[in-house]
């Protein structure tokens with residue numbers, strides 16, 4: 001009885017919080033990324049190698065959100081990194097600005113990250129900002145852009 005009451009209070013609390021809906025949408029938008037970065041954001045381990053780096057404490061994830069958007073939309077140029085996967089351009093998966101904003105917010109607020117949410121308006125701006133760009137971004141270029 002008490003257990004059920006507590007449960008319904010908890011469920012009510014979760015469903016009435018607007019943050020919850022966004023977090024759920026973000027989590028499902030992240031499924032594509034989890035193939036390499038894993039559900040916990042730490043990078044899927046294959047033997048002694050990893051498919052992709054950890055997204056915790058990443059300066060790209062937690063820095064200028066337009067650069068996080070750039071990495072996801074256009075990919076990272078593969079220049080002999082130690083990872084088994086490749087950061088391919090994922091523009092085709094995130095054509096919807098609301099879904100893209102949910103994804104960016106989810107990554108920036110999960111896995112121990114505590115960076116600000118990204119609005120749909122920002123997602124629209126970031127997409128426009130990088131619209132003419134055709135090639136994946138290099139690490140050197142990312143460092144320059146971050147300054």
Ligand code: HEC
Pocket residue numbers: 030032033034035036037051052053054055058059060061068071072076077078079081083084085086087088090103107
């Ligand atoms: C097919 C595998 C794969 C998928 C899918 C993938 N990534 Fe990656 N990601 C990588 C690899 C590999 C790197 C490292 C690239 C390099 O340095 O060469 C990377 C790098 C990154 C980085 C840079 C991290 C840092 O601090 O250096 C971010 C941010 C990132 N990915 C986010 C995402 C997000 C968000 C998604 C889903 C929308 C995603 N990735 C999907 C493989 C993947």
